[in-house]
Amino acid sequence: MAVRFSVRSPLVARAGVALAVLVAAAAVPGAAVAAPAVAPITWAACTEDWLVEYGCATYEVPLDHDRPRGATTTIALARRPADDPARRIGSIFFNPGGPGGEGRSLVSERSGLFPPEVLARFDIIGFDPRGVAASDPIECFSSDAEAEELLAQMRLLPLTQETITSTVRANLAYTESCKRNAGPLLRHMSTVNVAKDLDLLRQAVGDDSLSYLGLSYGTLIGATYANLFPDRVRAIILDGNVDPDQRTNQRLANKFDRAGGFELALRHFLAECDAAGPNCAFAGNARAKLTAIQTRLRQGPVTLPGLGSVSIDLLYGIVYGSLYEVASFPDTAETLQFVYDGITGKATTARPSRAAGAPSLPKVPPARGWLADAYTYNGNDAFYAVNCADAPLPRNPAQYPEIAEAFEAAHPTFGRGEAFGEVGCANWPRTEERYAGPWNADTARTVLVVNPTYDPATRYSFAVRMTRQLGNARLLTLDGFGHTSNHSVCVTNWYTRYLIDGELPPEGTRCAQDLEPFPAG
Numbered sequence: 221m222a223v224r225f226s227v228r229s230p231l232v233a234r235a236g237v238a239l240a241v242l243v244a245a246a247a248v249p250g251a252a253v254a255a256p257a258v259a260p261i262t263w264a265a266c267t268e269d270w271l272v273e274y275g276c277a278t279y280e281v282p283l284d285h286d287r288p289r290g291a292t293t294t295i296a297l298a299r300r301p302a303d304d305p306a307r308r309i310g311s312i313f314f315n316p317g318g319p320g321g322e323g324r325s326l327v328s329e330r331s332g333l334f335p336p337e338v339l340a341r342f343d344i345i346g347f348d349p350r351g352v353a354a355s356d357p358i359e360c361f362s363s364d365a366e367a368e369e370l371l372a373q374m375r376l377l378p379l380t381q382e383t384i385t386s387t388v389r390a391n392l393a394y395t396e397s398c399k400r401n402a403g404p405l406l407r408h409m410s411t412v413n414v415a416k417d418l419d420l421l422r423q424a425v426g427d428d429s430l431s432y433l434g435l436s437y438g439t440l441i442g443a444t445y446a447n448l449f450p451d452r453v454r455a456i457i458l459d460g461n462v463d464p465d466q467r468t469n470q471r472l473a474n475k476f477d478r479a480g481g482f483e484l485a486l487r488h489f490l491a492e493c494d495a496a497g498p499n500c501a502f503a504g505n506a507r508a509k510l511t512a513i514q515t516r517l518r519q520g521p522v523t524l525p526g527l528g529s530v531s532i533d534l535l536y537g538i539v540y541g542s543l544y545e546v547a548s549f550p551d552t553a554e555t556l557q558f559v560y561d562g563i564t565g566k567a568t569t570a571r572p573s574r575a576a577g578a579p580s581l582p583k584v585p586p587a588r589g590w591l592a593d594a595y596t597y598n599g600n601d602a603f604y605a606v607n608c609a610d611a612p613l614p615r616n617p618a619q620y621p622e623i624a625e626a627f628e629a630a631h632p633t634f635g636r637g638e639a640f641g642e643v644g645c646a647n648w649p650r651t652e653e654r655y656a657g658p659w660n661a662d663t664a665r666t667v668l669v670v671n672p673t674y675d676p677a678t679r680y681s682f683a684v685r686m687t688r689q690l691g692n693a694r695l696l697t698l699d700g701f702g703h704t705s706n707h708s709v710c711v712t713n714w715y716t717r718y719l720i721d722g723e724l725p726p727e728g729t730r731c732a733q734d735l736e737p738f739p740a741g
Contacts, residue, residue, distance in 0.1 A: 317436030460704030471611035481679030700733025
């Protein structure tokens, strides 16, 4: 996930990667296949209500960049024009993560990431990457009902032999449905293609070099771009970082470390709750209370007034989702206390919060710009299509239950879910289109790497590794919670100085988060 968040589970969508070009191009980072001249983008008024103030366009890019004059696929874009055209610097391209996250309809919503000075000087351009949302979306099923019938056979945390078998079989069947229905684009969804698409889009808007903000998986797009096109980097911000080498070359170890990132964030959530005392509804040995809830729900669901059936999967989804956004912490604490009181039979004055409204099997939101004919699960389909193409995972599905046991032993809350999150990659069609490094190209300008210390999905150590692996990068640390940097004027100010003037924070710079996890009052 990134960065519109709905509780996105490892089997429905999980918050990047980097991929391979041709053998010849991989030997010389930045090499590119000769292509026809790039036509400009033609903008027109958007027709969707939420984009009515902005310009929209579609743009054709090669389906296979090795065959630039062959078949094409369509990229959908939306643009928020610079507020001060006379002082306009250029465009900032934006990707919210995923993979499978749409960027087009987030132009209006995510413009809040940028302060007025940046909005005055730049066009903000969101694009749906190939195969996602309005960009020739891949569809593994003919209807939501067909997808949901299969998803109902999966569990986020399969514990019994029956649910483990059902979950593995359903994941493999998901892949077979993608093979049947998704068409030729399925084999061209890797991140290397998105980076090459992005360079064509850069040229098509008339920019000599790229300004880009990538969140979560979007950091992999940015890192891949920086190493394919190092001379075309103007200002690249990578916020909420993956470890590019580990994610593309050691995906299983990467998933293990990712589970550890969630555990670390959870540990500090619970510690902050206890330290907040009466300002946190779950305070008072919060870790022990959470363990008691987990132990009971592993035996089976319980029915609670106002919540209905509460399962271990639902608990996982609530906690997993809340760690993405520090502003949700107080409500989540209330929900956890409500569940704890219900399980232990204690009287409660707590109320089930908004976080408790998550369904037992969390779903992604409609992923085609909320169009009337939206197929809800495109974001999920694209998630698999990118991740399975980008990074090798075990091809023997029989290995996954044993992997889950090892993951859970080290990371008891999140390890099992992370291990089963991409079983469908075991039988995914193989592709040679993946970029797996090198990552150390000396870019024309320094890349700005930003990360919270307790980011659950893209843990801080990933950002440290990203900075070390890139040939020219500077790390800005946010001391705080949540997935990608948020609630920090300090970070926003560095965004502004870097994007407009290329100014970098001094090495070792740390920013504070302006929103406390459990504020008083």
